[in-house]
Amino acid sequence: MQLDTSLAPAIQIRQASKRFGEVAAVDRISLDIHRGEFFSLLGSSGCGKTTLLRMIAGFEQPTSGQVFLNGVDVTGTPPYRRPVNLVFQHFALFPHLTVASNVAFGLRYQKSPRSDHARRVSQSLDLVRLSGLDQRYPHELSGGQKQRVALARALVLQPQVLLLDEPLGALDQKLRKEMQVELKNLQRTLGITFVFVTHDQEEAMTMSDRIAVMNAGRVEQCDRSSEVFEVPRTEFVADFMGAGNFFSGKVVSFDAERATVISPAGFQTQVPLRGQSTSIGDAVRFMVRPEKLSIRHEAAADGQAGMDAMIEQQIYQGLSTTWIVRNTAGERFTVYEQNHRPFNGAVTEAGGKVVLCWDPSHAVLIKN
Amino acid sequence: MFHSPRKWLPLLPTWLILGTFFLAPLALMFIISFARRGPHGGIEWVEHLRDLPQNYKDSADTLYLNIFWLSVWMASLTTLLCLLISYPMAYYIALIAKPSRKNLLLALVAVPFWTSFLIRTYAWVLILRTEGLLNTALLHLHLIREPLQLLPSHFAIMLGLVYGELPFMILPLYASLEKLDRTLLEASNDLGVGGWGTFWRVTVPLTMPGILAGIVLVFIPSIGQYVVTDVLGGGKIMLIGNVIEAQFLGARNAPFGASLAFELTAIVLALLMIYALYVRRKARDINIV
Ligand SMILES: Nc1ncnc2c1ncn2[C@@H]1O[C@H](COP(=O)(O)OP(=O)(O)O)[C@@H](O)[C@H]1O
Numbered sequence: 001m002q003l004d005t006s007l008a009p010a011i012q013i014r015q016a017s018k019r020f021g022e023v024a025a026v027d028r029i030s031l032d033i034h035r036g037e038f039f040s041l042l043g044s045s046g047c048g049k050t051t052l053l054r055m056i057a058g059f060e061q062p063t064s065g066q067v068f069l070n071g072v073d074v075t076g077t078p079p080y081r082r083p084v085n086l087v088f089q090h091f092a093l094f095p096h097l098t099v100a101s102n103v104a105f106g107l108r109y110q111k112s113p114r115s116d117h118a119r120r121v122s123q124s125l126d127l128v129r130l131s132g133l134d135q136r137y138p139h140e141l142s143g144g145q146k147q148r149v150a151l152a153r154a155l156v157l158q159p160q161v162l163l164l165d166e167p168l169g170a171l172d173q174k175l176r177k178e179m180q181v182e183l184k185n186l187q188r189t190l191g192i193t194f195v196f197v198t199h200d201q202e203e204a205m206t207m208s209d210r211i212a213v214m215n216a217g218r219v220e221q222c223d224r225s226s227e228v229f230e231v232p233r234t235e236f237v238a239d240f241m242g243a244g245n246f247f248s249g250k251v252v253s254f255d256a257e258r259a260t261v262i263s264p265a266g267f268q269t270q271v272p273l274r275g276q277s278t279s280i281g282d283a284v285r286f287m288v289r290p291e292k293l294s295i296r297h298e299a300a301a302d303g304q305a306g307m308d309a310m311i312e313q314q315i316y317q318g319l320s321t322t323w324i325v326r327n328t329a330g331e332r333f334t335v336y337e338q339n340h341r342p343f344n345g346a347v348t349e350a351g352g353k354v355v356l357c358w359d360p361s362h363a364v365l366i367k368n
Numbered sequence: 369m370f371h372s373p374r375k376w377l378p379l380l381p382t383w384l385i386l387g388t389f390f391l392a393p394l395a396l397m398f399i400i401s402f403a404r405r406g407p408h409g410g411i412e413w414v415e416h417l418r419d420l421p422q423n424y425k426d427s428a429d430t431l432y433l434n435i436f437w438l439s440v441w442m443a444s445l446t447t448l449l450c451l452l453i454s455y456p457m458a459y460y461i462a463l464i465a466k467p468s469r470k471n472l473l474l475a476l477v478a479v480p481f482w483t484s485f486l487i488r489t490y491a492w493v494l495i496l497r498t499e500g501l502l503n504t505a506l507l508h509l510h511l512i513r514e515p516l517q518l519l520p521s522h523f524a525i526m527l528g529l530v531y532g533e534l535p536f537m538i539l540p541l542y543a544s545l546e547k548l549d550r551t552l553l554e555a556s557n558d559l560g561v562g563g564w565g566t567f568w569r570v571t572v573p574l575t576m577p578g579i580l581a582g583i584v585l586v587f588i589p590s591i592g593q594y595v596v597t598d599v600l601g602g603g604k605i606m607l608i609g610n611v612i613e614a615q616f617l618g619a620r621n622a623p624f625g626a627s628l629a630f631e632l633t634a635i636v637l638a639l640l641m642i643y644a645l646y647v648r649r650k651a652r653d654i655n656i657v
């Protein structure tokens with residue numbers, strides 16, 4: 001049987017696990033990462049992102065499972081024979097070599113003619129906008145410049161996949177934002193696959209085509225970034241994406257599209273099923289993102305879901321106002337409201353009775 | 369620099385110790401090396417200016433030049449062998465061994481220091497002599513029919529020197545390998561460079577300070593030593609240290625001994641200067657020293 005490798009995904013991970021003694025750093029993960037996409041591994045510290053990335057680079061052998069690059073099984077292949085390059089978290093520049101020598105480091109072992117090297121080095125430095133610093137040593141560079149050298153050093157080898165382990169973690173906020181845009185543009189221009197590790201959901205949203213949200217060595221959800229944001233499948237993902245508004249209830253009826261749910265807090269609403277199955281009497285949880293909730297002082301409008309609640313706190317944040325409200329069962333909810341109009345200084349009294357409203361089609365059923 | 373006591377006062381003890389125990393004897397030796405042996409072994413000053421360099425002229429004799437050459441050779445070989453043996457050991461302790469085992473391994477490296485160097489060197493006599501442990505073992509295993517004549521020999525001296533100096537090479541190498549950032553080795557691998565390439569292009573340059581420190585610490589004692597040659601060379605093989613010892617104690621010709629000693633010091637100082645220049649250049653280029 002002939003495998004058509006030209007159409008295989010850039011990276012396939014099949015049931016890969018990595019145990020360190022008792023800890024399963026990566027736990028039976030399967031993923032396909034497509035050619036030319038910007039893919040992010042998102043999760044809090046210690047969830048196994050680095051370990052998974054190092055498995056792709058070849059620095060960790062999976063305890064079980066396989067890794068394929070372009071359809072070829074590379075599970076046992078050493079790092080120096082894989083067509084991927086890793087940008088290390090703390091850059092890992094060679095302190096005894098100049099910027100130019102750092103970038104040229106891997107070229108010596110490539111098949112390209114020697115005469116070509118100088119040109120490729122300067123091209124690569126141009127690409128990351130770092131020309132003119134070739135003769136500096138790493139300790140003479142700023143954090144952002146080191147970052148660019150690390151990128152140039154990897155890109156000069158024209159890898160099919162570039163792996164980046166929290167590459168912006170060491171930079172300050174402003175530089176970080178600039179580099180996010182720059183990295184994204186670089187990836188578009190070059191058309192190569194980027195696998196980007198971060199613990200910052202905003203960063204992942206800004207840059208990625210798709211995101212895999214990880215938790216305790218497992219992938220909780222892997223989807224387009226807007227999907228992960230709008231339609232989180234699990235409570236963990238919803239929480240991680242900053243949407244901690246959970247409602248519980250019981251299914252009283254359902255059709256192919258949606259379930260009708262009655263809540264112990266005393267309201268009835270519909271929740272889209274989005275392909276999930278359910279049955280009458282099921283206890284379910286669903287969530288609504290804070291920016292999709294609104295506060296009204298009268299009953300909910302037609303077609304809207306509404307729940308009686310009480311203001312606990314109002315926080316003015318310039319661009320938006322955050323409201324913390326509490327329902328009769330004592331559960332807390334967060335509401336973001338864009339400040340479309342100038343703030344009139346009115347502060348709503350804590351304890352004021354309101355109705356929390358949302359469009360039922362914005363509710364997302366959470367898997368248990 | 370002499371104006372403010374705040375600047376020179378803290379350095380005073382260092383200068384005093386250095387002056388009393390290093391510079392003064394050196395100066396004394398330098399002066400004595402221009403005198404000549406008195407009839408009963410004392411020191412006699414020369415009357416004519418043209419006689420001043422007489423000891424240095426005498427030391428240019430092929431006999432001494434050959435011994436100098438042999439000493440440099442033996443010390444260089446000792447240093448090279450120590451480096452070749454120590455690097456893998458230090459590498460193992462610093463980068464491969466489990467962290468919990470490191471201290472034990474380092475302690476084992478230092479264990480020989482608990483016994484006098486002289487006794488440890490004599491132990492080699494027990495091992496190497498005709499009825500020694502080595503010959504007995506080889507005879508019993510029927511690997512040889514006649515006992516090997518290992519004492520005295522250049523081989524035995526080399527063995528004793530390498531054995532004795534090994535810890536002085538392992539410890540500085542370990543110190544710089546321990547500081548080596550492992551992600552740099554991974555970065556090299558990641559850029560397509562395998563084990564050997566990474567070793568030569570990353571590990572060796574970054575541990576150069578340790579390598580040089582080890583070379584200095586082994587080469588200097590090896591070139592001037594006379595104990596190992598006395599014990600394992602059985603008085604039949606002379607290195608420059610033995611010649612100097614013999615001039616001072618045997619021939620009672622302190623001035624000539626001093627001139628030889630001074631020439632030895634000059635060789636060592638010249639090598640140290642090269643070392644210092646190299647380190648300073650490196651330290652300016654990169655901040656790893
Ligand atoms: N070499 C190792 N030895 C032992 N445990 C490790 C090792 N590397 C990672 N771990 C453990 O595996 C888990 C995942 O680590 P890591 O992949 O670095 O997470 P992340 O990059 O998401 O912060 C952590 O609990 C960590 O302590």
Ligand SMILES: [Mg+2]
Nearest residue numbers: 046049050051
């Ligand atoms: Mg990490």
